[in-house]
Amino acid sequence: MKLILLGAPGAGKGSQAVKLTTTLNVPHISTGDAFRMNIKNGTEIGIYAKSFMDKGLLVPDEVTIKIVESRLQQPDCEKGFMLDGFPRSIPQAEALDKITDIDFVINIDVDLAVILKRLTGRLSCGCGAIFHKSTYSESACDKCGGTLFTRDDDKEETILKRLDAYKQTTEPLIDYYKSKGKLFNARGNGSIDECFEQILSILKK
């Protein structure tokens, strides 16, 4: 199964992806995670990407597309894959269309007020787990024991810029995939499990 998770920052793509990757047994490909890994390792791509990410801007298409292209060539992607955070622009979607055919695009739909609340209290772990300050008071991840951190781009002024980039550049993908008959909506205002159940019922169709 070839799947795309679409949605604004904070919609819950990452949380759903962690659950879906186990259930569907396909690799979870997150461009955000790939960039953060490059930043951590101090690579050239990482240094370049960070200069955009810290400003709440999208990393330019050319670099982003190259990363995904080479990842999709790995043998574990033959049985399918789940893209989280890619494509994020029309040119990225067009590039992806040239590489392969996608089965489902799940758009996780969340109200802006909910998104703002989530992003301002988000705690992240290197393993992909995500927590919120209002409901989680430990400093270590309950999945892997890793130390939780606030992402550099989860500062308030950066959050607003990321939402702006979403509106301008990513939201048009909803119509792009709708016109191809591939778009399915899942409401993401509620709990992680509620959203997960909706996604599963879409995939069963």
Ligand code: ADP
């Ligand atoms: P979120 O969805 O919460 O914003 P991500 O981890 O998906 O978090 O992305 C973090 C940042 O990484 C983005 O704000 C952007 O700068 C960069 N990024 C991730 N994916 C892409 C992409 N497909 N195209 C351009 N930039 C990207």
Ligand code: ZN
């Ligand atoms: Zn963890």
